[in-house]
Amino acid sequence: MDEKLNYISRLFQRTSSKRIEHYVISRIWHLLDNYDIKMTPQQYVSRQQIKYALTDVYFPQIGFHIEVNEPAHYESDERIQHDLKRKNEIEANTGHTVFSIDCRQDLDGIHFQIADLVSKINNSVQEQIEKGIFKPWRPENEHNPDYWKTKGKISLSDEVSFHTIEDICLLFDADHSKTKRGFLRKGGIQNPKNPQLFIWWPSERPRSGWLNTFDEVKGTITETHSDEKKKVDHYNWHAQETHIRIVFFHYKDILGRTNYKFVGVFTNDKENSNAEIGTIWTRIGETLNVETSEYQREEEKTNANIV
Amino acid sequence: MDEKLNYISRLFQRTSSKRIEHYVISRIWHLLDNYDIKMTPQQYVSRQQIKYALTDVYFPQIGFHIEVNEPAHYESDERIQHDLKRKNEIEANTGHTVFSIDCRQDLDGIHFQIADLVSKINNSVQEQIEKGIFKPWRPENEHNPDYWKTKGKISLSDEVSFHTIEDICLLFDADHSKTKRGFLRKGGIQNPKNPQLFIWWPSERPRSGWLNTFDEVKGTITETHSDEKKKVDHYNWHAQETHIRIVFFHYKDILGRTNYKFVGVFTNDKENSNAEIGTIWTRIGETLNVETSEYQREEEKTNANIV
Incomplete structure (x- = not known):
């Protein structure tokens, strides 16, 4: 089987227990529609140590992290502050950028956020291509x-x-x-x-x-x-x-x-x-x-x- | 939660054990990008009677069935003949149209087939809209x-x-x-x-x-x-x-x-x-x-x- 199809279809399957996260991730991939862009799950983390997982999905070529926040993420101020602190910590320490998709919104709202994100990913990749530093997924x-x-x-x-x-x-x-x-x-x-x-x-x-x-x-x-x-x-x-x-x-x-x-x-x-x-x-x-x-x-x- | 998001994300989750089928179905939905179009799984069939399932996914408004054929479907002439007979039987009896996605192909080949199918779905919907008979998914x-x-x-x-x-x-x-x-x-x-x-x-x-x-x-x-x-x-x-x-x-x-x-x-x-x-x-x-x-x-x- 095609290596990329194998990889991405497994990535989708892995998130399938969280169906909204899964919906969002599959949409990002299909709308990007660019097989040179790699999407990865959190990899180094053993199941017992899931607390170390950085984010839901990561784009290693451009250093973008995506957090898909189901409504529970916004249930308490404490949780909101925790997520924000985590985001700042990741960005400050890694130089990466963390984006969140707020799933409290309706289908239109979620789709709008994904469209915006996809456009940011495309811009970042385009910038690297123009600088001659983009490394296509191989x-x-x-x-x-x-x-x-x-x-x-x-x-x-x-x-x-x-x-x-x-x-x-x-x-x-x-x-x-x-x-x-x-x-x-x-x-x-x-x-x-x-x-x-x-x-x-x-x-x-x-x-x-x-x-x-x-x-x-x-x-x-x-x-x-x-x-x-x-x-x-x-x-x-x-x-x-x-x-x-x-x-x-x-x-x-x-x-x-x-x-x-x-x-x-x-x-x-x-x-x-x-x-x-x-x-x-x-x-x-x-x-x-x-x-x-x-x-x-x-x-x-x-x-x-x-x- | 948004009713359509709830429905479609469940539909994706339901097919998640068959990851290629699942990849194809999520791609069709995201590329269609039209919430007026309803996609359904096979519904009336109890698990024990899965042999009666018509097809993998159905578009009730336009009478399109989609079969996602993983490579095993092509392993024997017998299986190929069986699938063809089934397709003809469905089309003759219901007046519907059955499309197959051949998953023996690589990512490009699968994407090409989906692009073609998405365009056929869009044309059929457009035709109904022009005739004033399209019933949006509500x-x-x-x-x-x-x-x-x-x-x-x-x-x-x-x-x-x-x-x-x-x-x-x-x-x-x-x-x-x-x-x-x-x-x-x-x-x-x-x-x-x-x-x-x-x-x-x-x-x-x-x-x-x-x-x-x-x-x-x-x-x-x-x-x-x-x-x-x-x-x-x-x-x-x-x-x-x-x-x-x-x-x-x-x-x-x-x-x-x-x-x-x-x-x-x-x-x-x-x-x-x-x-x-x-x-x-x-x-x-x-x-x-x-x-x-x-x-x-x-x-x-x-x-x-x-x-």
Whole structure:
């Protein structure tokens, strides 16, 4: 089946228990009518941690989030204030824009809001096309390590997402056989291109006692361990110096496939990490040159120096 | 909540287990973008009798049926022939038109077929508007007996569908209290406007042993009883002479509400009924004048005489 049809029809199906949200999302997609635009659900978040879900749907190419607010969202001042605070927090921390569709309105009112939103999305895409920076949605490339190896550079906005650890290794010419330790799977591997930038594939699912949580709003990953001694040891070891990791975060996509998505280059935050909560990793790079290991913020014009 | 939003979002939700069908149906609706056009699922058919379902979605105002054929439909010649036979049977018997969307194609191919279909729907509606015969979708009228009482005439294409037996009685000035027999509910009532046209509200759910099946393609209702003696007695009694019934068929709509929908004026088919299968009722009228009890075929120019 066509990959995009497969993906979008699953995205619709996923929201089908919330029928108004679902109606709104399907309308946005069909009215946009542009298969170069990618629409994604919240991906990194495990079901248990749904409280971390940013928004209902996200347009990664243009950084637009859509919240479909069913009438319950407006039932109390407290809820309204909470939603507003959340919106401001996301916008301030990520540089993204959050749009809300107010579903208290009638069909005409909802359709009007969607028409307005669709026009804003189209304008934003058009602007990128004019600047020559628009990256059309190409699912066949997103998952292909050979494609990115040839390209030599990966960015958050590329939506690079591999189906296997082997594919991560392939990108960096790392020896995949070294990712296994008997029956266990290591959580990362040294980067043969640059030993200072460790390659890491954390997951929100506990693995051998390791517990990781990814806060997409703050751009931080907290790494800890269920065993008290291991947690403290790990913290102490990392607290000594500066570590840098290239991170591929594990999640199941809407097609039920395992994915390891490039979420940036991270360093340990010595100020906020402690023996109690574990090691906090903060994003310092959104774009990575695979060969030279240079990384930078996506919006920055100049390269950051390698530490 | 807006009645149409409620209805359409439920219609989408209902098809959500078949995600390609669902994708296609939501696209048709959003691209049509015309709230005067009604889209319905198959309604009269109980879950056990899903084999009777005509098509995936139906546009009652213009008599268009849409079949969304997932790739499995084309897997064998037998299946293809079966689908074709079914399409011909529906078109020949109902005067409707059946369109298929072939989902073996890629996204572009599916979108092209939908664009073509949407344009055909728009043309057909436009034609009706120009002829002055288009009936815009008005859910608030469909269920309102006072509206139809004032109007004085009901047709299949009006999608008249009452939520209660009381509402049926109201339309004909029948005494609602006479529809109850102790704890039991009668299956119909004499029409005070014209005793020759009995008012009947059959259901596909067995009631007090009565079993009814509605064949939408042939436009026939088979009435029988689980008790052998009652079945034969009933047949014998009806076989003697000509009976005419104004029929409101019972079903649960997609909002879970009870409905009794006007499906036409029927007479007992003496040729095909027999003691074995019971009484077969055949549609003879699609439009009914509530006051005079004149009925006629919707496409006919002249009134049929009352028997």
